[in-house]
Amino acid sequence: MAAMFQPNRIFxxxxxxxxxxxxxxxxxxxxxxxxxxxxxxxxxxxxxxADVVLVNLDHPDPQPLxxxxxxxxxxxxxxxxxxxxxxRPLRAxxxxxxxxxxxxxxxxxxxxxxxxxxxxxxxxxxxLRAWPLEFLHWPRESWPVLAAMTRCHASIKEISLRxxxxxxxxxxxxAMLKKMHLLDCLVERRALPRVDLHAMGGWxxxxxxxxxxxxxxx
Amino acid sequence: MSGxxxxxxxxxxxxxKTTCIGALSDIETVRTDVGCTDGLxxxxxxxxxxxxxxxxxxxxxxxxxxxxxxxxSRFRFMFDVVRDGLxxxxxxxxxxxGDALRGLNETLDTYADELRxxxxxxxxxxxxxxxxxxxxxxxxxxxxxxxxxxxxxxxxRRREDCVRIFELLFTLLQHGGYPYPEVDIACP
Numbered sequence: 001m002a003a004m005f006q007p008n009r010i011f012x013x014x015x016x017x018x019x020x021x022x023x024x025x026x027x028x029x030x031x032x033x034x035x036x037x038x039x040x041x042x043x044x045x046x047x048x049x050a051d052v053v054l055v056n057l058d059h060p061d062p063q064p065l066x067x068x069x070x071x072x073x074x075x076x077x078x079x080x081x082x083x084x085x086x087x088r089p090l091r092a093x094x095x096x097x098x099x100x101x102x103x104x105x106x107x108x109x110x111x112x113x114x115x116x117x118x119x120x121x122x123x124x125x126x127x128l129r130a131w132p133l134e135f136l137h138w139p140r141e142s143w144p145v146l147a148a149m150t151r152c153h154a155s156i157k158e159i160s161l162r163x164x165x166x167x168x169x170x171x172x173x174x175a176m177l178k179k180m181h182l183l184d185c186l187v188e189r190r191a192l193p194r195v196d197l198h199a200m201g202g203w204x205x206x207x208x209x210x211x212x213x214x215x216x217x218x
Numbered sequence: 219m220s221g222x223x224x225x226x227x228x229x230x231x232x233x234x235k236t237t238c239i240g241a242l243s244d245i246e247t248v249r250t251d252v253g254c255t256d257g258l259x260x261x262x263x264x265x266x267x268x269x270x271x272x273x274x275x276x277x278x279x280x281x282x283x284x285x286x287x288x289x290x291s292r293f294r295f296m297f298d299v300v301r302d303g304l305x306x307x308x309x310x311x312x313x314x315x316g317d318a319l320r321g322l323n324e325t326l327d328t329y330a331d332e333l334r335x336x337x338x339x340x341x342x343x344x345x346x347x348x349x350x351x352x353x354x355x356x357x358x359x360x361x362x363x364x365x366x367x368x369x370x371x372x373x374x375r376r377r378e379d380c381v382r383i384f385e386l387l388f389t390l391l392q393h394g395g396y397p398y399p400e401v402d403i404a405c406p
Contacts, residue, residue, distance in 0.1 A: 127366070128366050129361065129366070130357050130360065130361055130366060131366065131367065131368040131369060133350075133353050133354070133357060133369060135368060136370060143386070143389050144389055144392070144393040145393075146368070147389045147390045147392070147393040147394045148393045148394060148395070150337075150366050150367070150390060150394050151366075151390075151394045151395055151396065152395060154395070162393045162394075162395065163393050196395065196397065196398070198398065199395070199396065199397055199398035200392065200393075201398075202398035203388070203391040203392045203396070203398060204392055205279070206223070206276075206279060206388070206391070207388035207389075207391065207392050209276050209277065209278075209279035210274070210276065210279075210282065210384060210388060211385070211388065213274070213276065213277075214242075214381045214384055214385075215381060216381055216382070216384065216385040
């Protein structure tokens with residue numbers, strides 16, 4: 001989980017539904033990567049306390065993971081899984097990439113916006129696990145942010161493009177969702193935000209018309 | 219922009235589909251109600267045996283066709299009839315029923331694949347303040363079906379509650395990254 005900047009903080013990574021031998025392999029990898037990681041990392045058993053959780057997507061009996069940490073899917077054939085997946089058995093370069101990115105986000109208590117502006121680097125992408133039950137009492141401005149994360153994962157930049165809201169406002173909503181464990185977070189290597197401006201314009205026109213007729217503002 | 223779009227209300231018998239469409243439609247709604255002859259007669263005098271139909275005239279922006287479909291699996295084929303041009307789905311649950319979750323689960327078992335692809339709003343009807351346990355159970359049912367959607371309590375007889383449903387649906391459409399249809403669908 002993200003925290004305020006603490007120079008001596010040791011970041012924690014957990015493994016969900018990995019074999020013990022694979023967890024030992026990760027410990028060995030972290031020793032090898034020690035000089036390359038800008039911040040120290042250690043393997044912990046409890047996902048709830050981790051900054052990053054590696055999730056075994058090949059497990060025959062997948063169990064839900066209720067943790068607010070960044071979750072990284074791992075699979076023997078990542079291309080057959082979701083697009084942000086990394087290899088299992090773990091590869092040093094990929095582990096280095098995801099942990100470096102997570103540490104960068106954790107240092108300032110926010111997701112890593114700098115990474116989103118650079119082509120080919122990692123981007124944190126968020127999706128709702130569920131809408132908050134009390135969302136009607138949330139600021140109305142947060143509804144479009146919730147909507148932007150309903151169907152698929154979206155980075156802060158994508159959410160901003162879709163909703164017109166500032167990064168700070170979006171991060172406030174993300175922080176509330178994280179506290180409620182309603183946010184699924186992935187790291188994905190991708191270059192540009194996926195936002196269909198044509199579709200947005202079409203829906204906006206229709207929404208405005210229906211809103212005028214029925215009496216709600218869009 | 220003009221065209222014909224569709225919105226579907228799905229739910230178990232007595233969930234409020236007919237009422238919701240009646241509250242919004244510009245035309246007299248087309249109903250296929252008949253008298254109840256089974257156990258449902260304890261809860262309501264008539265029930266919809268095919269579908270409800272209403273329309274919202276959007277002026278220069280076309281028409282919005284409103285359909286009410288039964289949530290039971292045996293009526294699954296009717297969804298395919300209205301699939302083209304579908305903007306979204308409103309799932310209605312009779313929150314006053316002692317077995318509200320059973321109806322919701324049957325609807326989700328039947329339609330979860332479709333609902334995951336469309337803007338969807340889940341509405342607890344007929345209860346002014348549904349208990350937190352029920353709302354949590356509905357949320358759990360959605361999560362079990364990998365469905366992410368806003369859940370709210372409504373009174374389908376109140377136009378403002380129906381308007382809120384629309385507001386949420388169009389918020390999802392506008393910001394959720396849903397593809398915009400390129401061609402108009404055939405009008406009934």
